Amino acid sequence: MPKLLIIDGSSMLSTSYYGNLPKSILFAKTEEEKEKHYEQILHTSDGKYTNAMFTMLRTLLGIYKKVKPEYVAFVFDKTRDTFRRTELGADFYKANRKETAKPLKEQFIQMEEFLQEIGCAVFMSDDYEADDYAASLVEKFEGPDLQTYVLTKDHDYFQVVSEYTRMWRVVNKDKLEQLKKDYGFFGSDVYESLPANVFEYTPEIVYAEEGxxxxxxxxxxxxxxxxxxxxxxxxxxxxxxxxxxxxxxxxx
Structure with missing residues (x-):
């Protein structure tokens, strides 16, 4: 059956960024101290930061090679001032989040432009979030003739799981092994065809986890x-x- 893979680009790029930072930044206690070490972040000769892009692209190549999806779409967050704030007046929404680090913010723009340049479907806007687009794509395309997968770390995506849609949640190695044991996949070859460090959620597993x-x-x-x-x-x-x-x- 053909596969549609919807990738939470914001989640993947952020994970890629923090997973490929110098220790001097990871262990810095203040934002000012972190900024002093920005020059140690992987970058091009003209100063463009590339650590997150490099790691994300390497991850994507591995996923494509293993999963071989017929269709792929990327969803990104562009701003926190979506309709939830501007129209619904929920000023408190995500107000507890820290400002995105400058090297990561720049790479969001670079990554989105790069994916569009190579012909990938990229969904983002000032009004909606990545998960809004992901849910819309699932609703529009899922069905008996197309298996849909959503790749993300965000537990909010549990709600899109269905008979035709699976959530591929990115977890650490220990968590993955525990989940495989809990649900009878330990020692099974089922996960050999899935991306690394990913657990597949079905409606039944969501129920078991969330109640x-x-x-x-x-x-x-x-x-x-x-x-x-x-x-x-x-x-x-x-x-x-x-x-x-x-x-x-x-x-x-």
Whole structure:
């Protein structure tokens, strides 16, 4: 069956950046101290930073070689001032996030332009986030004639998992081995055809991990909130949220 691979470009590029930084920056305690060592970051002769791009492209080549998808799309975050802030007035949304480091911010632009130049489908805008585009692509294209995969580290994507869509979540080696043991994949050759350090989530595994099925994740997050995005939850009910949502089959 043909495969559509949707790649969370923002997540992959950020991971690539922090995974290929000099120790002098990784262990620096202040932003000012980090900036003093920016010249140690991999860069071109004319000063363009390339450490994240280099690592991401190497990762992509490995994925293409192993997965051989017929279709590929990249989704990126362009700004934090999306419609959630401008139209819904949620000023608190992601307000707890630090400013993106200058060397990474520059590489976002360079990577997006590079992917477009070589003919890749790249989705991003001032109004929507990467996961908005990913969910839209899943809804538009998933079906019995096309297997869809979403590659990301972000747990928010649990909600797009379905009969026809799998989430390939990037995890560390120890976490991957534990998940494979928990769900009976230890020693199996199933994961030989998947990208490195990736665990495949089905609707059943999402339920086992979260206590609700994928379509119920938005309701669950509405109750529990999402500290990573600065979204508060309902006080005193977070631990009971999943059983409640599951018991009352919300949504029905």
């Amino acid at each position: 609700v099925y994928p379509k119920q994740i938005p309701v669950l997050l509405a109750i529990t909130g999402d500290p990573g995005d600065g979204i508060p939850g309902c006080k005193g009910v977070s631990s009971a949220a999943a059983p409640l949502v599951d018991e009352y089959k919300i949504p029905g």
